[in-house]
Amino acid sequence: MIVEPACPLPDHRATPRVPGGIAAKFPGVCLAMDAMRTRFELLLPGEDSPRLRAAGEAALGEIVSCESRLSLFRPGSLVSRINDTAYKAAVLLDGDTFELLHICREVWAQSGGAFDITIGPLMRAWGFRSTPADPVAAGSCEWGFQHIELDERNYSVRFLKPGLSIDLGGVGKGHALDLAAAELRAAGVSRAFLHAGTSSVLAIGDGSGSEDWRIAVSPDPSSPVVKLRDFALGVSAQRGRGIDDCGVHRGHILDPRTGRPAPGIETAAVVAPSAALADAWSTAVLVCAACPARDDLTGIIDRGKTASPRWVVHGPHADRVTTRAGSAALRS
């Protein structure tokens, strides 16, 4: 993801990972922190620095708090407690986490199981969770959201089978951004740009004047650019970590329908009303290689350099997706 904001930034192609990054000389307050094994950045345009900084710090506090609940790597986290005890007894949840699990169930059902947070045992078996890869063990793993019961009256979760575990790695960063954005809005902030590791993005209001925030989906010069305002963008890609699957190099995203690495497309992005939804659906789109059939989501698929057309865009906000030059809209 590359931010191409309407604000006068020094280098519109600088990714946030570059020292100083998009924060350099930004006309407002820029805050950053490391959490969830990635870097979160908040850009808050405006002149009232003390007020914006206070709001931004409160938003970062929400991200810290979210990490302490959702981390798979902290024995004391809520997710660890769910994985340890939800088969023995229902675990009571806070409202935010319950809502997140509800979203996960919704995307699981609507995507035909292409997104599934119960692949925790599979992620471990394939070596993606600080464990040695053992694909043979994947064959005996238990997973499937149908084995999870969400009780809406008590705000609780229960596993219906032993051996299950949830892994919110595909949706946690987006959820953290949603909570941070809520904190910013509650503090009266009307313009902000938030991202987590450049793969989850959320825009509040406009970037400058009446122009939207413009986000390039990938560093590739042919990448589509999404115009965001009060919307979120989730990007899933197979680049980066990978594994050997029967002699073929695969990316790190698993297909819950088969229990094996997803063979699909290179990059998938989804524009959605919330960052959690965008994250979850971008994973599902990457696995399915098909845009979501929902009237509030826009999917963007990169089928690779040799495919024609390379980029497929579909959904209600397709007209907000343009080329980098801003000339023609990309449509499927």
Added chain:
Amino acid sequence: MEPNLNLDRRSFLLSASGGLAAVAILPELGFATPAPRLADPIGVGVIGVGRHGRALLDELQKIESFKVAAVCDTEPARLSGGQRRAAGAEGFATHQEMLDKAKGVQAVVIATPTHLHKEIALDCLSAGKHVFCEAPLAATVEDCKAIAAAAAKASTIFQPGLYARSNPVYKLARTFFKSDSVLELIAMRAQDYKKQSWRFPSSDPARDNAANWRLDPAVSIGLAGELGTHQFDVFQYYTGRYAKGVRGDGSIRLHNDGRTIADTIHCDFHYADGVMLSYSASICNSYEGRYEVFHGSNAAIKLAWSHGWMFKEADSPTQGWEVYANRQQFHNDEGITLIADATKLASQGKLKEGIGLPFTPAYYALVDFAGSIADKKPPACSAAEGARASIIGILADQAVVGRKEIDITEDALKI
């Protein structure tokens, strides 16, 4: 159960013989108190659900001994946020309303601004509630003493939120401190550095001042009081002694936004036997975060919230166990990691990772609170100790504000 802190050198070495057994024996002394198993969980009300109060809500919900029955906050948005964190909890705008109307509240956790603690704590104790009150206990010496006096008269549990007293790493390291591992105490040092503005947002400008009480000189006790109190208590907890005086200084180094509360401070405490404690805190820089160090003639102990290390002098006697202990390199120094639950971690092959606490220090303090209520036993930290730690923080702040030396008299600490 309070671990045996009177191990002499001989018995310590006997119990510590045999490689990892040195560390392994320590968990058996009960450093991490398990939460009590109760037929009916203790109904708890959380008063003040700002950022810290919500963090405590998260911890309370991990402890089966508690059920969050009510939350309370004067600001509607925060109250609503608190209720989202505690599904099913009743919401109240004031603590008095909660005391009058909430069903099933046997204990309260007070996480309001410091200067509001006294009235709430006294009302809750009068209403027969068990009280966990965040530290510092109050913003004035008189209020600290009033809270301690009320707690002494009450038949319920009162536990100040001084987390070191319940922290398994700190309890473990204290046994080393009490043995000959450190030997003669030479000096003490601590800091709390974290880059933050100390400003809190409010969507309603009319509530700005209330939300930013830490920056209001009329009620704030500054970095020394708000941050330092917790660390000054570590030194009291370990040494059993109180400083005789403190010299302070501070200035605004970064957040020059009209505030008068210093964003960077330094305090020097001196003790009767000549030992010095050097303390600094800043909200302008995060380097090295928060830690406390005890320099001894045999070794130094460094404590950093979830981790602890011992740095042995080259000429200190070898006790055997440390040869096998997990080590971490700090520039030119090598620290022996002080890990609670070392036996379990070693069996899982995780000892080398230098794992810290699995839960937050607040969690352990709240578990202790539950245990005290369930077993009717004294809290991990007494109200009097909490009041003294808070008073020292208040006096240190006065030294910083006045850029002067202040005596810490026996009278000031008399509860």
